[in-house]
Amino acid sequence: MRANGIDVRYETVGDPGDPALLLIMGLGAQLTDWPDEFCAQLAARGFHLVRFDNRDAGLSTAFDSLGQPDTAAILRGDPATVPYLLSDMAADAAGLLKELGITRAHVVGASMGGMIAQQLTIDHPGLVASLCSIMSTTGDRTVGRPTPEAAAALMRPPATTREEILAGATATSRVIGSPAYPATDEWLQQRAAAKYDRSFRPRGTQRQYAAIIASPDRTAALGAVTAPTLVVHGEADPLIDVSGGRATAAAVPGAELLVIPGMGHDLPQALWPQIIDAIATNAARAGQ
Template sequence: MDKNNVRVHGKESVQNVGPSNIKMVYQRFGDPTLPPVFLIMGAGAQMINWPEGFCLELASRGLHPIRFDNRDAGLSTHFFDAPVPDFTAIQSGDYSTVSYTLSDMAADTAGLMDALGYDSVHLIGASMGGMIAQTIAIEFPHRVRSLTSIMSTTGNNSVGQPDYSVLANLGSPPYHDRQAYIDWQIKSRKAIGSPKYPLDEEATAQIAGLAWDRDHDPLGMLRQAVAVMKSGDRTEQLRSIEIPTLVIHGENDKMIDVSGGRATAEAIPNAELVTFEGMGHDLPKQLWSEFAKRIANLIYRVESVK
């Protein structure tokens, strides 16, 4: 199917999702009768951080992508009444200020499947979204047809660690001013993005501005980040995953080192690992077609034996 002929559905929302009874906002692409593919984004990111062009690539290959805002991101429920995470205490093992874990976010996603009438879906997760997708495959194995984990890791602290010197130079996102936030996003994407593929600053600024307009909760990303910390190491549980799995990672990822992707693929039986030279912690436009082709091939193999 030609990407230009793919239907882009409007933003939709559903209430009382999952055990936490949250609101979730989502958007569909293409034909709802085709195999459903849930796209799960990373910490501090919104569904719009899944590039529309990438979603159209998937849809043009006979899939039905659905992107959505996680809890504490975008237009889905924010936990404003939760305690402010005490990062220092959390690092020392005191999780009393952590409001939820990746398991809760996995249950949100399973709840969205229920709300949309799906017994099972294909999962694509990026960064923290990959961790959530892994958790769903562990805790709700019957709900997952295939798993694609992109630029993610296992939770084992000996792998997938960031380049802290890069993060220190970035500082925290400025949530006080829209233009400052946009400028910081461009600076951040340049620092952790793909050295082989120049950043499209205009497109980045447009998405960053839209993200600000949808949500600039200064603590949302922090609540998500500490959920990751509390959730711990999934390595042994990943060995129980029996569904077809694709692991994609950039060899120049400064946010989650490529060792995290390699460890994920090693832990999941028969997982396929694909790494890209010159790719960092982003989804370069130049690789959308290649990503979509590999993901679609994985899904076709699964659907053909149903």
């Protein structure tokens, strides 16, 4: 779909007659990072799901013409190489909904997707029926900070071969994944292989990361959010510390906070029923 001036690859799941629910994934992730089974279970709760590839990921438009950002300079406050901001990515999501004829949707975002979902709610409040921010943060750099080990995993030089991707997926998951709900190596490698075979854009991931660090703190703006809001965070998240989730919930009036013991920076299958129940309950608040 052509939306906000770019090509956005999307898929839908469920009955088009049900209320729309937009799923937004994180840094370097693709729409397929929302597992098919998770989507099917969420759709079965009465939602018409829309999942899509963010710009610079998956099969949506790449911004290679913008070159590579200087992240060190951006962190020092020099925006010269910033390719785009989270607000631009939120505008992509808003544009997709518009082109699909969806005037109002429940919005669920994970990690960077949670940041985009927050920005979408801030910039386009009329589009958002309810907001769910999972394992994310507000943009305040004093909260949601990674452990040194998780930061090192995030900043590891990108793999260049399929074999390196498969090995790296397992290693990274062991650092940032849920300690109480570890995934099997086989499952991790199957998903990593499918992701690599569909699209491999490490340079796009670097530009998305630049968008994260260049975008302003959303704390004050979140104070004006009126949509029913749910914040889900793993108590054991080493990549975005649980303080990021707590700060998000504190910033949004009336937000519900669900902190899950033993959950890290992933969506363990064992926790899907709990998370899906919470999403459905929050969405129901929009109709009250």
